[in-house]
Amino acid sequence: MxxxxxxxxxxxxxxxxxxxxxxxxxxxxxxxxxxxLYAELVQNRSFEYSPTDRRDWNPFSFWEYITPDFSYGSITVETNSPIHPNNPHYIVLTAEHVGDAGVGVKNSGFDGIVVKAGESYSISMFVRQLSADPISLAISLQTPKGKVLAESKFSTSSKDWKKYSATLKPIESTDSASLVVLATTRGKLALDVVSLFPEKTFxxxxxxxxxxxxxxxxxxxxxxxxxxxxxxxxxxxxxxxxxxxxxxxxxxxxxxxxxxxxxxxxxxxxxxxxxxxxxxxxxxxxxxxxxxxxxxxxxxxxxxxxxxxxxxxxxxxxxxxxxxxxxxxxxxxxxxxxxxxxxxxxxxxxxxxxxxxxxxxxxxxxxxxxxxxxxxxxxxxxxxxxxxxxxxxxxxxxxxxxxxxxxxxxxxxxxxxxxxxxxxxxxxxxxxxxxxxxxxxxxxxxxxxxxxxxxxxxxxxxxxxxxxxxxxxxxxxxxxxxxxxxxxxxxxxxxxxxxxxxxxxxxxxxxxxxxxxxxxxxxxxxFDKIVNLDSNDTTAAASCVQDNETGDIILKLVNAGKESQAMKVNLKGFKRIVSKAHLTLLAGDPEAENTLEKPEVIVPTTSNFQASKSFSYHAPAMSLTVIRMKTK
The missing domain is CATH 3.20.20.80 (Glycosidases)
Structure with a gap:
């Protein structure tokens, strides 16, 4: 090639x-x-989890059937008339007595749903009305204690599967919200593909x-x-x-x-x-x-x-x-x-x-x-x-x-x-x-x-x-x-x-x-043999490349040893090297590692570097150094 x-x-x-x-x-x-990486916030949105995923999982996993304020009804998982044959499972929700709140389901996402105050979240779901009269639905984001952070309401309007969408904008931030879907009037409906996305995706x-x-x-x-x-x-x-x-x-x-x-x-x-x-x-x-x-x-x-x-x-x-x-x-x-x-x-x-x-x-x-x-x-x-x-x-x-x-x-x-x-x-x-x-x-x-x-x-x-x-x-x-x-x-x-x-x-x-x-x-x-390394030293490595688009010469100098090492650089074969160069250094304790709680124990630093056609660089112990030099 x-x-x-x-x-x-x-x-x-x-x-x-x-x-x-x-x-x-x-x-x-x-x-x-x-x-x-996928920004969906609802887990098991299509009720397709099963024991083939994990033995204790089923289509209702990560959903909770809720009947607040003395409401009652029933819920089943069915497959006889899905949105599409590729997506066979859905739930049927029957609201017999809705009380002051309703009958419905709650999903807490993947270890909780993170929402930020004032930002917009797009909610969508497919609903099929199974009873004679339209059914009112309330969709909300709630805290673990039931505080409503954002809410949208609509009524069903079709006895065929229909997609309903709305925007929720929470009034406060939390990392443990749940999405709640409640039928607030009596009736029976089918529900599937309940989805929640932040508006600010990549x-x-x-x-x-x-x-x-x-x-x-x-x-x-x-x-x-x-x-x-x-x-x-x-x-x-x-x-x-x-x-x-x-x-x-x-x-x-x-x-x-x-x-x-x-x-x-x-x-x-x-x-x-x-x-x-x-x-x-x-x-x-x-x-x-x-x-x-x-x-x-x-x-x-x-x-x-x-x-x-x-x-x-x-x-x-x-x-x-x-x-x-x-x-x-x-x-x-x-x-x-x-x-x-x-x-x-x-x-x-x-x-x-x-x-x-x-x-x-x-x-x-x-x-x-x-x-x-x-x-x-x-x-x-x-x-x-x-x-x-x-x-x-x-x-x-x-x-x-x-x-x-x-x-x-x-x-x-x-x-x-x-x-x-x-x-x-x-x-x-x-x-x-x-x-x-x-x-x-x-x-x-x-x-x-x-x-x-x-x-x-x-x-x-x-x-x-x-x-x-x-x-x-x-x-x-x-x-x-x-x-x-x-x-x-x-x-x-x-x-x-x-x-x-x-x-x-x-x-x-x-x-x-x-x-x-x-x-x-x-x-x-x-380019070979730009950096002079001791052939007996098994802890050092280096490379020199050029980016033809920019003309930049790029040195990568690695010291995996316990002591600083001098590395001699010879750039005399290049017609021109701009002396003002850019240096990036990653170095520190060899046993150090970053964690979610302490994510910046080891981070690269940047600085200016004075380059020339020939120079010696002292690479710190346990380090990667990149020196980037312009040629025009």
């Missing part, structure tokens, strides 16, 4: 590297989507994203976003594979399903929302589709027993291949095409300019996987040679699946192969030269998931050192993304993550700061 470059202002000895090197990987793990998108979390990702300026998973993609058995067509269209028509990580996916954050977010922040979309096999850990194989990997029957493969091809048409086809028209109907007539598609996710490299991957890959390559397909080499950086995966990918001439590994900091520091040794005549690498098993500064600095090796090998390492991205307090299934959060607070780990620093300081040309 040849990267498109402008050769201006670069040295002849510079090496062109990937312009898409550092990006993000989003997986719906740790309540990253529902209750997290870029004010309807059905949008939580603004603060989304902005933190936008601030990183990632070159790409891989979604929607991980193991979530190939799922817990064939019936749980993530099928993109189930995630587009009106939310009441999407097919909800269990999450392999032990909870539920409303799929309100679906493919349209993922692609739209990528476009909003200038990142390339990288959707990952199952390779027509389920996760080898299906049924609990990672614990005891389980079913292991299962493969789609051969007679279903043609339909599945078409599903993959339809995604490309949905993303890139004209608004007049079958699937492009569906994208246009959702509000995006222009193509999304999809370039990459991942097929498979750290799958066990079995004959069933190989057969199905080859069929899919061949079909995509034949119809869409402009699409770069990314293969997989299993879940580890070595071993049987890794070796088989690479042999198989190279035999097929797959252009990019996805590697995954989670390791201790010492492994990263011992493998800084991993990609120096890779054969440049075969596939490029996407390091799709990696981390150093911890969120202390020492973990982040080891990752920074490793990332200098990714830059040095940016001619063959096309992309890299830390994982996992998000983790919610009290709902975390993975012990190392980039951003921790709850309904109010956000904690940016040292790992986040390292990833952001590298992402904001990407280059497209790499």
């Amino acid at each position: 040849v990267f498109a470059q402008s050769a201006e202002r670069t040295l002849t000895k510079g090496k062109k590297i990937s312009p898409d090197l550092f990006g993000l990987f989003f997986e719906d793990i740790n309540y990253s989507a529902d209750g997290g 870029k004010n998108r309807p059905n949008g994203l939580r603004a603060d979390l989304a902005q933190l990702l936008a601030d990183m300026k990632p070159r790409f976003i891989r979604f929607p998973g991980g193991c979530l993609v190939h799922g817990d058995g064939l019936g749980n594979m993530y099928r993109w067509k189930n995630t587009i269209g009106p939310i009441e028509q999407r097919i909800e399903q269990k999450n392999i990580w032990g909870y539920h996916q409303s799929l309100g954050l679906g493919y349209f929302e993922y692609f739209q977010f990528c476009e909003d922040i200038g990142a390339k979309p990288l959707p990952v589709l199952p390779a027509a096999v389920s996760c080898q850990n299906s049924g609990g194989t990672w614990r005891i027993g389980g079913t292991g990997q299962k493969a789609l029957p051969k007679e279903e493969m043609q339909d599945y291949i078409q599903e993959v091809l339809d995604l490309i048409e949905w993303a890139n086809g004209p608004a007049t095409s079958t699937w492009g028209a569906k994208r246009a109907a959702a509000g995006h007539p222009a193509p999304f300019n999809l370039q990459y598609i991942g097929i498979g996710n750290e799958d066990k490299i079995t004959s069933e996987f190989e057969e199905r991957f080859k069929i899919i890959y061949t079909a995509v390559k034949a119809k869409h040679p402009e699409i770069t397909v990314i293969g997989t080499s299993g879940p580890f950086p070595d071993g049987e699946d890794f070796e088989k995966g690479w042999r198989f990918a190279n035999a097929l001439n797959v252009p990019v192969v996805d590697e995954h590994y989670y390791k201790e900091p010492s492994w990263l520091m011992s493998n800084l030269d991993r990609y120096d040794k890779y054969d440049r005549t075969h596939a490029e690498i996407y390091l799709g998931e990696y981390a150093s098993w911890g969120n202390k500064l020492k973990n982040a600095i080891a990752e920074a050192a490793y990332m200098t090796g990714l830059e040095r090998n940016g001619d063959i390492v096309r992309m890299a993304s830390y994982a996992p991205l998000l983790a919610k307090r009290n709902h975390t299934q993975w012990k190392t993550d980039m951003i921790f959060f709850d309904n109010n607070l956000v904690c940016l780990t040292p790992n986040y700061h390292v990833q952001k620093i590298f992402s904001l300081n990407q280059g497209d040309v790499y």
